[in-house]
Amino acid sequence: MKPVFFLREALRALKRNAIPSFAAMATVLVTVLVLGVFIPVVQATTGAANEVRGKVIADVYLKTDAQQKDVDRVERVLKSEPMIKSVEFISKDAAYKTERERNPKAYELLGSNPLPDTFRITPGNPDDIAKIKDALAPEAAGGGRTVIDPAIDEVRNREEDTNKILAVTGVVKITMALLAGLLGVASMLLIANTIRLSLYARRREVEVMKLVGATDWFIRWPFVLEGVIVGLVGGVLAIALLAVVKIAVVDPLAADFALIAAPDTIDFPLLIGLLLVAAVAVSSLGSGLSLRKFLRV
Amino acid sequence: MKPVFFLREALRALKRNAIPSFAAMATVLVTVLVLGVFIPVVQATTGAANEVRGKVIADVYLKTDAQQKDVDRVERVLKSEPMIKSVEFISKDAAYKTERERNPKAYELLGSNPLPDTFRITPGNPDDIAKIKDALAPEAAGGGRTVIDPAIDEVRNREEDTNKILAVTGVVKITMALLAGLLGVASMLLIANTIRLSLYARRREVEVMKLVGATDWFIRWPFVLEGVIVGLVGGVLAIALLAVVKIAVVDPLAADFALIAAPDTIDFPLLIGLLLVAAVAVSSLGSGLSLRKFLRV
Amino acid sequence: MISFSGVEKRYSATDSALDGISFDIFPGEFVFLVGHSGSGKSTAMKLLIKELEPTAGEIRVAGRDLQKIPRPRVPYYRRNLGVIFQDYKLLPNRTVYENVAYALQVTGGGRREIRDKVPDILRLTGLSTKLHNYPDQLSGGEQQRVAIARAFVNHPPLLIADEPTGNLDPETSIGIMQLLYRINQTGTTVLVATHDVSMVDKMRRRVIELSEGRIVRDEQSAAYAAAESTREFAIRMRSAQG
Amino acid sequence: MISFSGVEKRYSATDSALDGISFDIFPGEFVFLVGHSGSGKSTAMKLLIKELEPTAGEIRVAGRDLQKIPRPRVPYYRRNLGVIFQDYKLLPNRTVYENVAYALQVTGGGRREIRDKVPDILRLTGLSTKLHNYPDQLSGGEQQRVAIARAFVNHPPLLIADEPTGNLDPETSIGIMQLLYRINQTGTTVLVATHDVSMVDKMRRRVIELSEGRIVRDEQSAAYAAAESTREFAIRMRSAQG
Numbered sequence A, B: 001m002k003p004v005f006f007l008r009e010a011l012r013a014l015k016r017n018a019i020p021s022f023a024a025m026a027t028v029l030v031t032v033l034v035l036g037v038f039i040p041v042v043q044a045t046t047g048a049a050n051e052v053r054g055k056v057i058a059d060v061y062l063k064t065d066a067q068q069k070d071v072d073r074v075e076r077v078l079k080s081e082p083m084i085k086s087v088e089f090i091s092k093d094a095a096y097k098t099e100r101e102r103n104p105k106a107y108e109l110l111g112s113n114p115l116p117d118t119f120r121i122t123p124g125n126p127d128d129i130a131k132i133k134d135a136l137a138p139e140a141a142g143g144g145r146t147v148i149d150p151a152i153d154e155v156r157n158r159e160e161d162t163n164k165i166l167a168v169t170g171v172v173k174i175t176m177a178l179l180a181g182l183l184g185v186a187s188m189l190l191i192a193n194t195i196r197l198s199l200y201a202r203r204r205e206v207e208v209m210k211l212v213g214a215t216d217w218f219i220r221w222p223f224v225l226e227g228v229i230v231g232l233v234g235g236v237l238a239i240a241l242l243a244v245v246k247i248a249v250v251d252p253l254a255a256d257f258a259l260i261a262a263p264d265t266i267d268f269p270l271l272i273g274l275l276l277v278a279a280v281a282v283s284s285l286g287s288g289l290s291l292r293k294f295l296r297v
Numbered sequence C, D: 001m002i003s004f005s006g007v008e009k010r011y012s013a014t015d016s017a018l019d020g021i022s023f024d025i026f027p028g029e030f031v032f033l034v035g036h037s038g039s040g041k042s043t044a045m046k047l048l049i050k051e052l053e054p055t056a057g058e059i060r061v062a063g064r065d066l067q068k069i070p071r072p073r074v075p076y077y078r079r080n081l082g083v084i085f086q087d088y089k090l091l092p093n094r095t096v097y098e099n100v101a102y103a104l105q106v107t108g109g110g111r112r113e114i115r116d117k118v119p120d121i122l123r124l125t126g127l128s129t130k131l132h133n134y135p136d137q138l139s140g141g142e143q144q145r146v147a148i149a150r151a152f153v154n155h156p157p158l159l160i161a162d163e164p165t166g167n168l169d170p171e172t173s174i175g176i177m178q179l180l181y182r183i184n185q186t187g188t189t190v191l192v193a194t195h196d197v198s199m200v201d202k203m204r205r206r207v208i209e210l211s212e213g214r215i216v217r218d219e220q221s222a223a224y225a226a227a228e229s230t231r232e233f234a235i236r237m238r239s240a241q242g
């Protein structure tokens, strides 16, 4: 292999086949651009969905006459339950303060604190919330619920809200995963397709090369390098555009975005690397593989 | 013009140029597929965002000693405010009932009803909510707020929640609009690009036709019809795939989707029509226009 | 019929393919254009069909200044020409039959006309057994004959042939020349660029010789036999053969 | 060097382009392959370079059975052949210089070798002024000469020329034939398919004639002048002309 020779060949081919080269580059540019916009959106959406799911909780109300030892016992019980990720204790007084702030009118009139001590539990997996409730307060034969500790008054998880959150975020996450997959596959197909087509326009040339005694790889290397260059240039242009948009439009709005962006949103340098590698890989592999059919001379 | 002749020419060209025809069709198929998945998602998301925005409200609490005439007067004032879309009156008693249900423990202890009469107002445009608040309770020089009617105790709009909802839904809607635009433009570019490339592979043929005495339109019509066929076949295949996915995957999950799908989600037949028309239009126009360059002989 | 006056064609600034040539060809004439490789024969023909524009000078065909034909009218002008291209320029996606038919279709020829004329001309050029072959399934000479058939099929008033027998054996070449002769007899003006010296000698027609873009010879053959019948012509051609 | 035995090639079930032909060409021979258009000359040559596979029979070149060369070795086999294709097969995106250089590059020829050999062979074929033209900027004959130069450039032990002078004027043709003769004198086996009867007559070499896929003549010229020097050859060629 003579890298310099093949590289020069690839550059010449790009120059002399301006139209198909440009078309292939444009396809890479457009698809990378679309991917570069969608990947963060998908990430942010999934992150937001996860954040919302993280808010799925259940409250364990203790009886109003519960003693400190009851509280400790219940806490131990809750902490020993493997499906529960964390347990937060909200004392009567803390609860009263919060409620009072939320609804001063009503609480003004109350002399004493009517609220019980509460444990707020966050499940490891939000989907387990119903199971946790069942574990802490198994359904009784009669239809009501018993509780596993006498100091527990009731276990509540705002059933309707929780179910809705779980269903919605579930659909959102699945949809996003499907969209990301679809878009990824579509991009690869589109790039490979364009490259196939631009090779098709040059199939006679490949035929002649073979007839003159060139080996398959002698012909293929320049095409692969051409693919690398096309992928690189298309990718870099797309990323430059993305960077401009990010700096000019997204960053000033970052405050707004922060509201939905979850902490695990992909970071820009990683995204760039990923897109670039993908663009180069698809276009060079596409070139190399599509060529096979025309090499059969 | 001889439609039958041109149509036969177009069909022959498709048959004899299987590779580029197939490539163009594949591009149409993939892009229509992507669009067909994204448009409903974008619609649903925007719909959901609008639904959420519809929940932006403000509560106008009256003084606890407000008389019926005060209530009527305030209602008139509120109804005369053009930014307000609807006004709902929640009497003391109704409010008490709701609150009591939400928090039985606390309200059990209350003898009398501490809640005031309330008007719940929905703005025409959720973004106006702050302005409405200012109109009903202008900021005073000292820093507090006065009210425009002596019977009004306070105007509350859960500032933090509202701002968050408005910001998030705003970002979501803008993002969706941009994504839809980006995807639409990208699809057109990709299809036009592929078609340009498949014509490029046949530029010599076009040149010969011109030299033999064919007029521009004599050459162009078959290409345009070819574009129509490519768009039609690619579009129909994509739509068939979409329909399969809809029936097999989406419809069984419809209950889940219903939770996020807003009422104004685009309907499937309209979507189909739109995609098909777009596919055919882009690919036939693309064929017709891209040809121009090669007709200059 | 054709009039070149001071026609110059430069592909680049430095050297010119045609360097101010002038000649007149009268209606019904049969003219050979000769000259060694690269002397400008094909360039002259490309100018004549408006595939190229001259850099200077004027070309008139049937009294019309080519420069003055507006772009949309060019196809209509070209329909009056039958052209045999040096590189054939067949349509790769059409069979022999369809390639020839295309020349009739562009002028609006109906199915009936095509069914009448195409098989006839293909028989005359010896391609009856290859009707449904595509160009890449033909031998070099067969491709050349398809190009010839296409140029002849709609009996154009002016026939331009660029090296029409380069890939044909002597026997077939004589057949083609006979065809050209017959077409010329019906009043068609014929201009043939060729290297086939023996053919030129035997035909005894007017010869224009180019050398490096200039006309170096333009003469009627001494023994110009205009009144010869096609049959007499054929006999002479064959007998003269070595 | 070349041995065809019972070689048959059918493109379709009904008729065969080559119908069981057998002949042997010895190393260093100079052989003309003639026959009218469509008789199977190009087909024989395509079989020889493994562009096509025979439907029956065996072809051996330098003792090797072509059928037995595995696909990855085919390029190495082809490097021993210089081929002038009837339709030239130039690379459209390369200049004249680069087209000829490519034939050296595929065999791993370095820059130095290219700089030495390419300008030489292009001068011999009269293309020195067209080095940096692309094929579509050349006249028909110039393109043909590029194809010739490419086939000659790496002094292959076997040279196959399909109609190498179809678009060349007689003077240039003689130049090319002289070149072929000289190459043959250095030991290269040469096989030329042609319609140029006067050329065949003057060269006085072995002639194989095909007709409808069969060999109808295979004879040494009576006046076979093997010992002639290139100079004597050239003088005879030119004097015989006219």
Ligand SMILES: Nc1ncnc2c1ncn2[C@@H]1O[C@H](COP(=O)(O)OP(=O)(O)OP(=O)(O)O)[C@@H](O)[C@H]1O
Pocket: C011, C012, C017, C035, C036, C037, C038, C039, C040, C041, C042, C043, C044, C086, D130, D133, D136, D137, D138, D139, D140, D141, D142, D167
């Ligand atoms: N597109 C072009 N660009 C630059 N030079 C060109 C172009 N076409 C032709 N030439 C040059 O113009 C000259 C005349 O070319 P032309 O094709 O007219 O020759 P010709 O007489 O037809 O030769 P032949 O007998 O070999 O076909 C040649 O030297 C050729 O290299």
Ligand SMILES: Nc1ncnc2c1ncn2[C@@H]1O[C@H](COP(=O)(O)OP(=O)(O)OP(=O)(O)O)[C@@H](O)[C@H]1O
Pocket: C130, C133, C136, C137, C138, C139, C140, C141, C142, C167, D011, D012, D017, D035, D036, D037, D038, D039, D040, D041, D042, D043, D044, D086
């Ligand atoms: N790919 C193909 N498919 C079908 N038939 C073909 C194909 N290639 C050649 N033929 C036929 O095979 C026969 C021999 O063709 P070939 O090219 O060998 O002729 P040739 O002797 O080279 O003729 P010419 O002097 O015209 O070049 C012809 O009748 C031709 O039509």
Ligand SMILES: [Mg+2]
Pocket: C041, C042, C043, C086, C162, D139, D140, D141
């Ligand atoms: Mg020429």
Ligand SMILES: [Mg+2]
Pocket: C139, C140, C141, D041, D042, D043, D086, D162
């Ligand atoms: Mg041949």
